[in-house]
Amino acid sequence: MTRKALITGITGQDGSYLAELLLAKDYEIHGLIRRSSTFNTERLDHIYRDPHDPNRKLFLHYGDLNDGGQLTNLIYNVQPDEIYHLGAQSHVRVSFDMPEFTGDVTGLGTTRMLEAIRHSGIKTRFYQASSSEMFGDSPPPQDEETPFSPRSPYGAAKVYAYWMVKNYRDGHGLFAVNGILFNHESPRRGETFVTKKITKAIARMKYGFQDKLFLGNLEARRDWGFAADYVEAMWLMLQQEKPEDFVIATGESHSVREFVNIAFAHAGIEIEWKGKGVEEKGFGTGHVMIEIDPRYFRPTEVESLLGSATKAKQKLGWEPKVLFKELAQMMVDADLKELEELKRCQDVIRKLSDSK
C-alpha cells in the first residue's frame, strides 16, 4: 500500500529535500502551495511531473495556513498517512516587522492544521517543525528538557505551536511530534538567511555582480547542520512506535564570523578584520568586502545556540553527516557554479550581439 504524505511548506528548503526523500521511499506526496502570480516552485522543478503523466507521485494543491476550512477539506480528501507541517513565516528578523502575521501563520497555522486533522476524522501522524529559536537565551547546550525563552515574535509563535502539538498529543491522543531542529542550511537556503546570503555574495563578488556584503551581528553563535540530513530525522520521528519530541543538531556551535572566514577562504580569499563594532570591516584582496549595517541587528538577539541530539542518536539512530566546514564549502561551491554558469551565458549572449 503506497503511503501518502502531505507536506506544507513544500516549496521551501526543507520541503524540497523532504519531498525528494519521500519520493525515493515510494511515497505519494501532496504539497500545499500558496497561489501567487509569480512561480514559487523552483525548488521542486527537478521532481515535478506534468499533471498528465499517469506515473506521477507528486501532487500540488492550493491552500494557505490562514484558511482553516480549506485545510480541513484537503486533509479529508487526501487522507495522508503522514503530515509534515513545515510551512511558516520562517524569518526571525522579519518577524519583528510582521509580528501579527507571524503569530497567525507560524503559530495559529499549526492549530488550524491540528483542528483540520481532528475535524476530518482521519488517522494520521503529524510532524511539527519546531525550532531552536524557542530556547532563545536559555544557556547552551540545549536539549529536549531545556526551558524555552524565546527572543522574537517568531520564537514566541514557535513556542505556541510546540505546546499546541503537545496538547493534541496529550488531550486527543494524536500521534504528533515536535522536531526541535537547530539551524540547517544548504544550497537551497533562502537568500535572506545569513549563510546563503554570505555564500551567494561571495560568488556575486567574484563574478563582478556585487561590490560588498553587509552583515549584522558577527558574534551570534549557531549550531548549523545540513538540511538534507535533517529531513531524514523528521521522517524517522514519524516511524517510531510512540510520538516523542527530539532535538536535531550537530552539537557544534560557530559564530557568523567563523562562517564568513571559512566561506571566503574556500573561494580563495583570506578576510582581514579591522575596526570595531558598527565600524568593523572585512578586507579581502586589498579592499573592503564586508561592512556592518545595523539594520540587520535584531531588537533582541539570541546569542548562542548549541544543540544536544543525544536522544535522537539513541532512539532514532540519527546522526548528522555534513558538519559546519563541509556545509559552508558545499554552499560556496554551489553558488560559484551557478554564477559561473550565469556568467558564461552572459558572455555567449554578449558575443552574439557584438558579432552583429
Place this chain on the structure above:
Amino acid sequence: MTRKALITGITGQDGSYLAEFLLAKGYEVYGMIRRSSTINYERISHIQERLTLIPGDLLDQNSLIEALRISEPGEVYNLGAQSFVPTSWNQPVLTGEFTALGVTRMLESIRTVNPKIRLYQASSSEMFGKIRETPQNEKTPFYPRSPYGVAKVYGHWITVNYRESYGLFCCSGILFNHESPRRGLEFVSRKVTHAAARIKLGLQDKLWMGNLDAQRDWGFAGDYVEAMWLMLQQDEPDDYVIATGISHSVKDLTRVAFGSLGLNWEEHVVADPKLFRPAEVDFLLGDSRKARGRLGWEPRVPFEDLIRTMVNYDLQLNQR
C-alpha cells in the same frame, strides 16, 4: 493632570472591579466594548455613566489604534480574551486569535500610537499547567495543558519580547484563579455557589460536576486588580505572580459552599464525565513573595469568606 486608563475586557469580572478601583483613584476610565446585538453591561451598569465606552475588538487592529487615539491613556489593561478553558478545547483557533494574537495586536498598536503607554497583560497560572515545581513562581517553566493555556503562554512571551526589544513598559501579571460574585456562571466556583443557592431555595435538585480533585489557588478578584495597578506604578516593568499561596480542591469548594447553607453536598452532586478535560491541570499553588515584597501587595479575603460571600450573593439573586 488626570490620569487615563483603557481597559479591554471591561465587561468581565476583573474589568468591572478594576474600573471601580481606578475611578476611586480619580482616573478617567475608558473601556473597549465589542459590538453585540445583545447588551452585556451588567457588571458595569452601576458605574456606566462614569465610564467612556469605545467600540473595538481584539481581532481588529485598526480599532485598537483608534481606541488608543480616542482615549490617550497612560495605562492599558489588556484583560480581554476568550477566557474559558473548556471552550478553548472546542474553539482553539478562535481562542488563539483573541487570547494570543490579540496581545500582539495591542502591543503593536501601542508601539505605533504611543510607546510610552504602560501595558498590563493578563497572564494566567494556567500557563504552569502540568507543574514543573511547587509552588509556582515567576521563574517556573511553563507546561500549558489547554489551548487557552498555550495562548496565554504566547501572550506572556510576546509581552516580554516587546519589553526587551522596544523598551515598552509592559508587565505580565501571572494571576492564579480569582473569583467573586461577579464571576461568570460557567466557571466552577460560581457554578457551585449558584447551584447551592438554587438547591437551598428548592429551584434545583442536582449539580453535575467534573473533576472534584483538581486543586487551585483561589483568591478574590477585587484584591487582585489592585496588584495589576501596582505593577504599572513601579519604576521598572516586570512580571509578577499574584496568588494566595493556599490551595484547595474543587471538592473543598463544594463542601464549603453547600455547608454554608446547611446542605450536604454529597446528596446533590453527580459526576458528569463530559465535564472532564482532555488534559487536566491537577494542582496549582502560587508563590507571590515577589509581589508582596516589591509591590507591597497581599490578598485580603480568605477562601471560606470568599465562597460564603458568593453563596450569599447567589441566594439573594435567586430569591427574586
